[in-house]
Each structure stands twice: as structure tokens, then as C-alpha cells.
Amino acid sequence: MTILPLILGLLAAFAPLAIDMYLPALPAMAASLGSNSAGAQLTIASYFLGMALGQLAYGPLTDRLGRKPPLLFGVALFVVASLACALAQDMPQMIALRLLQALGGCAGMVVARAVVRDVAELRDPVRLMARLMLIMGVAPILAPSLGGLLAEALGWRAIFVALALFGGVALLLVVLALPETHPPARRLRQTPAEILAAYGALLADARFRRPALASSFGTASMFAYIAGSPSVFMEVHSIAPGQYGLLFGVNAVGIIAGSQLSGWLAQRWGREVLFGRVLVAMAVLALALVTLTLLDGPFSLLFAFLFCFISLLGLLFPLGTVLGLAHFPRMAGTASALMGTLQFALGGVAGVALGVWHDGTGLPMVAAMLGCVAAANWFWRR
DSSP states (O other), rough: OOTTTHHHHHHHTTHHHHHHTTTTHHHHHHHHHTOOHHHHHHHHHHHHHHHHHHHHHHHHHHHHHHHHHHHHHHHHHHHHHHHHHOOOOOOOHHHHHHHHHHHHHHHHHHHHHHHHHTTTTTTTTHHHHHHHHHHHHHHHHHHHHHHHHHHHOOOOOHHHHHHHHHHHHHHHHHHHHOOOOSOOGGGOOOOOHHHHHHHHHHEEEEEHHHHHHHHHHHHHHHHHHHHHHHHIIIISSSSHHHHHHHHHHHHHHHHHHHHHHHHHHHHHHHEEEEEEHHHHHHHHHHHHHHHHHHHHHOHHHHHHHHHHHOOOOOHHHHHHHHHHTOOSSSSSSHHHHHHHHHHHHHHHHHHHHHHHHSSSSSHHHHHHHHHHHHHHHHHHHH
């Protein structure tokens, strides 16, 4: 079981890798495909949409068939779609292929969260999620710099070839080393109507709804940062692509640091109390970011506030996942999928909103972050 956190971390890293690795190359990709920044942001939004839709299918499938068969299909689809992205000829084609890439990659996130719940009787789930976040957190640290180097040396298409290779390695590890944690005796045989009813029952249950919606809106604030930061950093504040990759990686270190504190702080204060305090702190920081942007404050202070905000997300993610899945052991796959769908659907909305409201300033990004965190606090306290 010692290799389990490594495999789960790699599976959960599909999303940050497929998003973060090509961020420094967005301007070059947009120019190559005859588009602009708004079009490039839609490739992020389409990926979020694919992650949202795909998880609705994978969750019930993993509860019915076990964790590994749907996962193998999804990872294989990710590999094929990544290679197709490397061959895209225009922006509409790239947007569609990114949707397909996400429909494959989202299987990893569903299974990673479900397996954490499967083994909760054997391992502290918050600590296991923290270890998973530690491994997964390496992706956004290395991905922008690696993507920038690949784009500079070989062109932006090489980034998608590298993603296909990563998917191939993950596929091999799943086949050879990932145990099946959902035995036949615990599997659910659900009809489509029963699946829809299960999703409805989860949303009606406050034990799932409150942490799921709160953490999903919190996650959407991060997606607003991901979609908006290339424009805000490189266009508004004239940060070079190489510097952008470095700064993005620094913020990713904050996520790792926060995730590693989550287990200790949860034992000290309790999971629910800690979760609520994190949401309040994020709201205060988001309000500070909006104020600073309106006052045209220095980039150094803006980045400092962003670092603190992103670090708190490292606390929010494992806590939200554990709180949302804790009471649903037989439906861990379905609950995990619904939580992931909410996260990426809201993230997709944030990405589309930034593309539509793009005005050449940093205000749309920080305003979206504030709105998401305000909604997260509201749903948590209902």
C-alpha cells in the first residue's frame, strides 16, 4: 500500500498538468491557431466542462464495475486525445479536443477520491488526502516551467505530446500496481434512473451538500485564478513567460504547504471548524485583492495576497473532500463524481465569464475569486 499515494497523486495530477503545462504557451498557441486571448481561455473552459460532464458518468461506473476498468478506459482516452491536440489546426478544433481530453482525464480524479474513501478504515483519510495533495502539488510547480521550456525548444505542440507520455506512464502503473479497492460485494447495480435519484439524494443531504458546494465554489475561485493569471501577469503586469511559470510554481508550493498542515490542524480544531475558518480567511483575502486591484497597487503586494489565498486552498481541498464523502462509503464513486462535477462546472463558468468579461485589467479575475468565495461561505453556513 506504500505506492498507493503515489499512484493516486499521479491520477489526480491529470487536471493540473493538462491545464498548467500549457499556460505559458497560451499566447503562442493562440497566434499559431489564428485566435486571441479570449479564444485561448475557452480551451481552458472547455477542459473544465469536460471534467464536469465526464465525472457524472465515471462515478456510477466505478461503483458498478470497480475502480480499475473505467479508469483504464479514461486514461487511454486521455492519451489519444492529447496526441490529437498536438495535431490541432485551428482554435475550434482545439477547443473540441480539449473537451475530449478532459473526458478521459477526469477518470483519474474520480478514482483517486473514491479510493481514499475505500481505504478510510485502514488509513486516516485526511492524512492520505494530504499525501495525495503533496504528490499532486508537484505538478503545478513543475508544469508551467516544463511547458515553457518545451514550447521554447520544440513548439507548443510538444506540450501535448508530453502529456500523452505522462498518461502512458500512468496507464502502466494502473495496470501493474493499483489494487482494486472496491470488491464485488460492495458494488452497486444501478439503472440510469437510480443513478439520477442517487445524485438527487446526495444533493438533498446536507452532510454532502454543504461541504460539496462550499469546496466547489472555493475550487472555482482557483480556476478563476488559473484562467485569468496568464493575462493578468504577462499582459497587465508585463511578467515574462519564464517568470510567470516560476511565480505560478511558487503559488503551487503554497498549496502543498497548506495541504500538509490540514491533518494536524484538523486534529487540533476539528474538520468542520477548520473548514469554516479557512473559508472566512479566503473571503478576507479576496476582498483585499479586489481593493488592491481597484487602487492599482503594486504587483508584489498583489502576488503576496494571491500566495496566501492559494495556500488556503491547500487546506480547503482535502477537508472538503473528506467531509463530503465521509458518510457515503457504498456511494463513494458517485459522491466523488458529483463533487468533481460541481467543481469543474463552476470552474468552467468562471473560465467562460473571464473570457467574456476580459477587459485588459486584473479586475475580472479577482472579482470572480471574491464572488466564488462569498458563495462558498454562504452555502457552508446554510
